[in-house]
Amino acid sequence: HSHSTTVHNTVVHDMEKMVRSHLNTMVDAMAEGRLTDSKNIFERAKQIDYDLAINLHDGEYHPRIVNALCSDAENYCYSMVLNYNFVKRRETLVVYNQKFGNFYRTGIDKIQYVLQWDSNHVRTLLLLAEMMMKHNKFGILPSLSLLKKYKDAENVYQQVLRLEPTNQFALQGIVRIEKARMVM
Numbered sequence: 001h002s003h004s005t006t007v008h009n010t011v012v013h014d015m016e017k018m019v020r021s022h023l024n025t026m027v028d029a030m031a032e033g034r035l036t037d038s039k040n041i042f043e044r045a046k047q048i049d050y051d052l053a054i055n056l057h058d059g060e061y062h063p064r065i066v067n068a069l070c071s072d073a074e075n076y077c078y079s080m081v082l083n084y085n086f087v088k089r090r091e092t093l094v095v096y097n098q099k100f101g102n103f104y105r106t107g108i109d110k111i112q113y114v115l116q117w118d119s120n121h122v123r124t125l126l127l128l129a130e131m132m133m134k135h136n137k138f139g140i141l142p143s144l145s146l147l148k149k150y151k152d153a154e155n156v157y158q159q160v161l162r163l164e165p166t167n168q169f170a171l172q173g174i175v176r177i178e179k180a181r182m183v184m
Helices: 002-031 035-048 050-058 062-082 093-117 122-133 146-163 168-183
Strands: none
Touching (some): 002 050, 002 062, 050 062, 062 093, 122 168
16 A cells, blocks of 8 residues: 555656646746747646646746746847837838837737736836837837827836836836926
8 A cells, every 4th residue: 555655646746747847848938939839838738737737827837927928028029129220221211110010019919918917017017118118210109199108108117116116117217208208
């Protein structure tokens, strides 16, 4: 009887290790922006032990998942929007504006996805505010006035300050908005 208990405990322990290994790989895939792969990996984890995979995913791993999704959103937004500038040799102004608009919308979608997981995730809220503040020399995104963008960004910075009253990025963001309004 003691031997079968030991075998059972070993199998349970090995199954937990396998599920955790899958979830770690899933989180890594999320951080790299490979969301389809991460979903497939999670499905395999659920095949090993459904209840354990769900409980870990929704509990212990939840903050790691949110951070991984935020990292993916940051990588995308900084490379494709926040650091994307018009280069006359590379594209026409019309093409640039079209690409910028598409990249911007995709970045906002990635941010909104993270905020569905955690609506008070400070890093993601700060990224959202930075995206709202982004406009290019050749005009702002269609349908958003500059004043509205500033107001929306200010609201996000205020939300961050309610969560973290001394957050320097949010405080600096509000100062940037106030200076920009004075110039208008």
